[in-house]
Amino acid sequence: MTGGDGSARPDLVLHIGQWKTGTTSIQRILGARREELAALGVRYPRSPGHANHQLLPASLVPAERLQNIHPATWEGMEPAARLARFRAEFAEEMAGLPTGTRLVVISAEQLAGMLVEEAEIAALRSLVAPFFGRIRVAMYLRRQDQHYESSYAQRLRVGDLRPPRFPDGGPEVLVEYDYARTLGLWAAVFGEAAVEPRLYEPQSLRGGDIVEDFLVQYGIPLEVPADDPHRRSNPSLAPEAIDLVRILGARIEQEQGALDGDSPLWCRMIQAVDEALPGRGWKPPPAEAAAFLARFEAVNEAVRRRWFPDRPSLFSDPPRAEPGMLPPATPPPPDPAAALEAACALIARETASRMASEAHLHAQIARLRERLDEPENALNAWRAVLRNDPTHPVAIARMAEAAHRSGREQEALDHLGRLRQLHPGHALVARLTRMLARPASQTVISAGPASPPATR
Structure with missing residues (x-):
């Protein structure tokens, strides 16, 4: 496919998520290596964001849906003004792609998370289609119980202090875990062949690594050292760190009446805990994980039939509950002794x-x-x-x-x-x-x- 001047239009990879599937690692590596990518004929645009291209989905939804965008994204401007500047810069950047560009990558987990109606996805297609030839939609799917386990620490980071337990409801309530609906919406707009879901599990990733898998899948011969710190971005927290954060947050709520998850104090505290106490995160009892995953059996089977027909099941190694094992009636409170140990380690490091x-x-x-x-x-x-x-x-x-x-x-x-x-x-x-x-x-x-x- 060619442009108006007869030159071939580049392909586009839209990496739409989902979050907690290594998206931060991919984005930081691509954002840090723009010059190397350019030498390979690959462009990672700057206008939607340095690493996470969240300004693109933010520009396509109503203002009341922007509450989950980090305040730093607006660069001290009103959201409407910052988004207006983005639209102008994005149009200029896309129109000015250098000759020899063969591939453009846009990556934002908010694409899948914020564009939840077919009309919103269609608006995105109308925005990008004039600049590109083939468009490929990349999405990594994580087993729902594992995803929620991993996302629990992220919820704590933004000030959500609810105890660690699976939420109520199935795909009709937790629509972000209805992978059949999400993939179906994107396929309805971009076409069945354009949507390329992959599974976020070690045995399904090339080399067991999300960065290597993404680069190989989309033909990007970028050399990234195995010890590059960006490969392990946004890790989970150690269990004792989770107890510490819950206690710290509760103390702030008690003293100030509310906890602002975007406040500089809370963000700095969370950054310190992240750096000092990374770990395996919250691990629920197998019975609880199995019960949660069972709620999505029908939608996962629909995804398997449509996108992964050669697999016996969509995800590998689902949790299995031992006979007679029941999930606890209420989640345990934070462990003060474990939190104290974490606090001592944090103070020493700080x-x-x-x-x-x-x-x-x-x-x-x-x-x-x-x-x-x-x-x-x-x-x-x-x-x-x-x-x-x-x-x-x-x-x-x-x-x-x-x-x-x-x-x-x-x-x-x-x-x-x-x-x-x-x-x-x-x-x-x-x-x-x-x-x-x-x-x-x-x-x-x-x-x-x-x-x-x-x-x-």
Whole structure:
């Protein structure tokens, strides 16, 4: 298919979700590698968002449906004004796709989550169809019980403090888990052949990895190291972290009357817990998971017949309840002892992080003092660095240099010994060894470009 100028129009992959199926990992990797992608003839647009392209679905729904969009998305603007700017920028970006672009990828789990009526999906098609040839709709499906288990931590992150238990109702209430309806809506608009559902389970993913599976499935030969941190974005929480968050949230509600899940305080607290206490998340009893999954048996079978006819069942390894096992009548309250353990680990990590930040700040001050030729003030700043990080190599070296200049050779040698012990391969070890072999009167310390490299 060609455009108005006779050039071939690129293909489009619409990655519509669902959330908690590695979408964040895919988006962050694509967003961080736009230049590499461009060299491959692949474009990951900027106008809908840096990583998550949620401005696109947000622009297609009524204003009252925008409450789940993170406030930072609006960049300090009113939503209507930000969306108007997006529409103009998106049209310009699509019309200006460089020659040689063979594929464009748009990724936002909100596409499946927010566009829930056929007319809304049709509006999306009208918006993108003029710019592209083949359009492929990508959606990863996760077994409903596993998805809700994983999403529980996400609900806590936004201030939903309800205890961990499966919600009431089946596909008629929990429409986001009616995969037959969702896929049917997109197929009705884009055509049966365009919709390409895949299963989010290790045995169904290439290499057991969502990023590798997505890149191979859509012909994107992007090299992503196995240890790239973006591969494991948005992990769940350790069970004790869940208890801690529930107790913290309840305390804020008690003191302030309500918990604002978008407040800077809550967001920073959640970020700290995420970084310090990742884990396996909430794991319900098998009987409870099996009972929840059974509510979706009919819709899952409809998906299997239509999209996965060669599989005996849609999902592998469903939970099985032992005879006589019944789900608990009420979910357990937070465990104070487990929460206390989590709080101690969190405080220790936050304290270490704060000390590292202060050490970095004092090191910057020390270097500034050196450039201003204020040796005593610089030395005091290096001492402050060591109070926060006793292993800082540059600060140890500066202590040795100061002692050497003052004729305190044994003290200088002691500092050198400590530096050699802590950082045996550091360039400062050899530099200090040469310096201390000369008399102090022959030593010239420069705070300019000849100063040793600041590696920390």
